[in-house]
Amino acid sequence: MRERIGMINPGKKVYVLTNGCPENRIDSSRMQEFFRQNGYEINAKIQHADLIIFNTCALTQSSEDSSIRMIAEIKKSMAPSARLIVCGCLTKINPERLRQIYSGPIFGSDELMKLEEIFTARITSDQIHANSLINPTSCLDKYCWLMRNLKGIGIEIAIRILEKMRNQQNMAISICKPNMFCIKVCSGCLGNCSFCAVRLSRGKLKSKPLRAVIKEFDEGLAKGYKDFALLGTEVGAYGKDLGIDLVALLKELTSRIGDYRISLRNFHPKNLIEILPELRKIFASGKIPYIGCSPESGNNRILELMNRGYKIEDFKAVISTLNREFPWIKIRTQLIVGFPTETEKEFQDSMQLVDDLHFDFVEVYKFEARKGTRAAAISGHIPEKEKQKRHLRLLLKLISKRCCRDRNGLE
Numbered sequence: 001m002r003e004r005i006g007m008i009n010p011g012k013k014v015y016v017l018t019n020g021c022p023e024n025r026i027d028s029s030r031m032q033e034f035f036r037q038n039g040y041e042i043n044a045k046i047q048h049a050d051l052i053i054f055n056t057c058a059l060t061q062s063s064e065d066s067s068i069r070m071i072a073e074i075k076k077s078m079a080p081s082a083r084l085i086v087c088g089c090l091t092k093i094n095p096e097r098l099r100q101i102y103s104g105p106i107f108g109s110d111e112l113m114k115l116e117e118i119f120t121a122r123i124t125s126d127q128i129h130a131n132s133l134i135n136p137t138s139c140l141d142k143y144c145w146l147m148r149n150l151k152g153i154g155i156e157i158a159i160r161i162l163e164k165m166r167n168q169q170n171m172a173i174s175i176c177k178p179n180m181f182c183i184k185v186c187s188g189c190l191g192n193c194s195f196c197a198v199r200l201s202r203g204k205l206k207s208k209p210l211r212a213v214i215k216e217f218d219e220g221l222a223k224g225y226k227d228f229a230l231l232g233t234e235v236g237a238y239g240k241d242l243g244i245d246l247v248a249l250l251k252e253l254t255s256r257i258g259d260y261r262i263s264l265r266n267f268h269p270k271n272l273i274e275i276l277p278e279l280r281k282i283f284a285s286g287k288i289p290y291i292g293c294s295p296e297s298g299n300n301r302i303l304e305l306m307n308r309g310y311k312i313e314d315f316k317a318v319i320s321t322l323n324r325e326f327p328w329i330k331i332r333t334q335l336i337v338g339f340p341t342e343t344e345k346e347f348q349d350s351m352q353l354v355d356d357l358h359f360d361f362v363e364v365y366k367f368e369a370r371k372g373t374r375a376a377a378i379s380g381h382i383p384e385k386e387k388q389k390r391h392l393r394l395l396l397k398l399i400s401k402r403c404c405r406d407r408n409g410l411e
Contacts, residue, residue, distance in 0.1 A: 014040045015049035017074075019066055020057035020109075022133055022265060023231050024088060026184045027109040028055045029130035031087075034115055037123040046077050055109055056088035056098075059198060061368040064090060064097070071101055085118070087111070089201040094371055108201060110187050129216060131181050179227060180263075181220035185213050185249070186232035190240060191268060193296075194307045194378075195336065197370035202233045205241045210249060217253050221260065228253075229263040229290075236264075236271030236293075246271070247278045254287050263290035265332075269318070270309045276318050283326045291322070294334035294363075298353035299346040302339050305378065312349070319357045330360040337394060338367040338387030341380035347390050351397055362398050366391045 014035045018028045031053055032042050043049045052074055056067040067090045074084060083104070090098050091106040098106065107114035112125040188202040213230075220228060230249075232238065238246040253262060272279075272293050282288060295315045297303050303312060322329055335350050354362060366387040369376035382390075 012040050012050045013043035013048060014051045015043045015046045016053045016134060018055040019070060019136060020055060023233060024055055024057060024109055025133035025136060026130055026182055026231055028134045029132050030112055030128055033128045033130050034112060034125060037128060038121045050082055052078055052082060052084045054086050056086060056090035058090040058093040064094060092201040093197045131183060133182055180229050181225035182229045182231055183213060183216045184231045185235060186238045189234035190237050192307055195373055195375040197373055198233060200372050205237050207239050207242050210244060213249060214252055221256060221258060226260045228260060229265060231265050234266055234268050236267040247275055250282050254282055254285055261287055261289045265292045267291050267293040269293055269295055269315045273310055273314050273318050288329060290330045292332040296336045298349035302342055302346055323358045332361040333359045334363040336365050336367050337390040338382040340375060340378040342382060351394060354398060364391055364394050
């Protein structure tokens with residue numbers, strides 16, 4: 001039987017933290033709302049909290065390692081009488097490792113109802129939504145890794161890369177800035193990418209009912225918000241489990257009168273390719289300023305190994321259309337380097353992709369084999385040293401491209 005900690009006790013202090021993505025952060029905000037509406041005080045200092053909720057990330061091996069380190073630090077910082085609950089992606093992706101250092105209750109990021117099995121609550125989870133994000137934890141781990149791996153490259157280049165990464169972090173959180181009204185429209189996905197562990201954590205697509213999303217959006221408009229963000233594991237797949245699609249939702253939202261903008265995060269290329277013809281009129285309204293859409297590789301053989309479900313030529317066609325017809329739309333993307341069996345020529349295809357298309361923000365990841373994924377079992381893994389070289393080469397190319405645009409007054 002699951003441990004029941006007890007009644008919600010007004011006056012008790014709770015501290016919620018996460019090292020995860022915007023979806024994880026809005027889930028964490030909903031957890032805060034659960035406790036706030038049930039009588040807890042949300043505390044700003046972990047040392048003074050009676051209860052700590054840590055919503056973990058395990059997207060990559062690096063983020064999993066960070067989560068494990070943070071649990072150890074939390075235990076050192078929390079008061080002796082305080083309780084710790086660990087939830088989130090780590091509990092689904094690698095629970096065995098988590099259990100080596102933590103023995104308390106666990107549940108996934110989407111399973112807020114599990115708190116009702118641990119606590120007795122007056123306001124239940126199905127009555128609670130959140131429209132803001134808690135602040136993520138520090139990115140110092142990334143900077144420390146970079147400094148360890150830049151020996152011999154030169155301090156000027158190191159500084160430029162650090163500045164680029166800082167700029168990327170600023171842009172990464174800009175979609176969820178304090179004056180933005182965030183709505184989580186779905187969780188889980190329809191894909192089965194061979195490298196991704198998120199499916200293990202989030203499961204299949206689960207869309208919020210259309211009327212519930214519209215209600216939250218109208219609440220935001222009534223409060224005077226002008227910047228909105230639709231969040232989810234795969235926003236482009238919204239509604240397919242309900243017999244509708246994202247186009248139907250956006251038509252409803254953009255029919256509202258007023259000066260507002262709607263940013264779209266996590267748009268799988270396959271879905272963007274499929275519904276772009278229907279989105280053109282919506283994009284032409286000027287109400288969509290931002291899209292996140294990630295090809296992960298510029299090479300078709302690697303995309304097939306990744307099980308992405310599209311050709312790079314089709315991805316290039318839709319991004320070229322956005323660049324040409326809707327130049328005001330900011331595009332964020334991600335690339336993975338060093339996927340198993342990736343050759344130098346195939347890596348160059350990803351390098352070429354950032355020359356052929358315009359992206360406003362590019363994240364670069366080294367491939368990391370995640371437990372339970374098919375890619376982990378593919379033979380022909382790239383040596384770590386070579387993955388690091390490709391990672392830095394692509395970062396340097398992005399910096400050089402941005403510097404050239406800046407000098408020519410294009411940004």
